[in-house]
Amino acid sequence: MNGTREPVRRVAIVGTGVIGASWAAHFLARGLEVVATDPSPGAEDRVRADVVAHWPTLTRAGLAEGASPDRLAFTSDPETAVADADFVQESGPEREDVKRALFAVLDAAARPDTVIASSSSGLAATAIARDCAVRPERVLIGHPFNPPHLIPLVEVVPGERTGEHAVSRAMAFYAAVGKRPILVRRELPGHIANRLQAALWREAYSLVDRGVATVRDIDTAIAYGPGLRWALLGPFANQHLSGGPGGIAHVLEHLGPPTEAWWRDLGDPSLTPDLAAKLVAGVDDMLDGMTVDELASRRDALLHALLVLKAEAGLP
Template sequence: MSTGGVERVAVVGTGVIGASWAAHFLAHGLDVTATDPGPGAEERLRADVAAHWPVLERLGLAEGASTDRLAFTADAAEAVADADFVQENGPEREDVKHALFAVLDVAARPGVVLASSSSGLLPSVIARGCPRHPERVVIGHPFNPPHLIPLVEVVPGERTSPEAVERAMAFYAAVGKRPIRLRQELPGHVANRLQAALWQEAYSLVERGVATVSDIDTAISQGPGLRWAVLGPFLNQHLSGGPGGIAHVLEHLGPPTERWWRDLGRVTLTPELVQQLVAGVDEELAGTDEADLVARRDAVLDALLAAKADNGLT
């Protein structure tokens, strides 16, 4: 398998996202050097990778893929010194990112892409921690869990070079991802902004007493969410328009949709609303083993991805 010259990946930060990335890269036959300063980080990482491995085996491992190719060091500079690609997954704080990227900037070879999994920070802001080579900093934002969900949002900053963007796009595609390149940097990128729009109305509906937390989860998971898992919002809308497609939908449903937009709620996460949302989730999960729920979710994702591939919908 060609990965554009990438043989060793450094995974910086091994929490939920970092551990999932590490498992994904290992499954694609790469060497992974991981680093995290937290106590017990190596043990947790190896346990997380082992937990992810069965589903990755079912999806199909690359030749030579092995968990034995995972190395760990608490020293971030050591972890990236021999890396061909760096995937950073540290806390979502500018000061932490700047301190961390200052180390990566010095230790990693100049041509190596430094990709951040940041879910909302701007790459231009993160790159301020890289005075030597800001041109190789990009956002490479995955969706959780990265070892299953194909999407990666690649976002260049003001000083990111086209070559770094192309290397990131090519690498992610080579390891089975579906990268998209953003033409502008925005807080939250694309997918999280779309989610945020839905969350805004969902929270508002709960706050106004229109529906319960459980009702809203059902409305999405048993309704449009099923179609969204197959095709995106534009293609779904197009198919709902019959022979006239999206042009027909926009002509006939556009005006009422605009009225709905003006009626959407705007909310503030007051302590009272937060308590209401948390209580609603607790009620929905009553008697549910959350670890079992995660396993069942991932099994369905596994089956869904296989079904999409079988039907040419990857």
């Protein structure tokens, strides 16, 4: 793989579930050709329907020149899908054995200069690439945040054998299609964003389990409290603002000790059947009959509006 490369024009989507279909819609909206593959019965009809469902939101966000759902092709054969692709985005089942076998096939079929990225939310590229015998140095994680056609974050995580050329190419490609890629410098289960979420879920589950708050209380506390600020600035920038003229240095000096005391008091719940039942019942009560599709539609409309405002404001 040399340093001179043609721009990405054709992307292969391997796996067309919720994440894969969302990726397909995003790449199509950026004016790219997409060839999707999935062995599941009815996969082609589902991915085409999903792209059509996402298209109004993407149209409001602004389409690139040449963007069209008609540029989506489908094949049930993964080798055919990746053979002429400039970039591969895999979104198959979150199982290491499945991904290892699949990536061995993709590695053998894709062009030598094609980066193969996995959307895996927690697996390591090192493990996924273990059976790749051709070019394991072009395998990495390109983990999006759901839904990928709206949320800009992509976590790029190289494995032990991933080359710098693949990392730089992936970072550049994701940025070129409107994403905000970050480089994860060390492989950890869950990468970065999911680990941060898991820390919050851990305490949220504990508070419900201990009877401190209901599911509705927890969601209200986040959605109408810190979540509003987190949608605009990250945790460190928000802490910096909390410190007034002294910034984050003042916060760390004066609120550091009580924060450490809170850390020591955080819960350590087990996801027992009883706790799971409480969480499911709490969500059902909170949504009061609202369907998943209704909730997702309202969320996506607000996400689009928020992203427009953030871009206009020039926030980091």
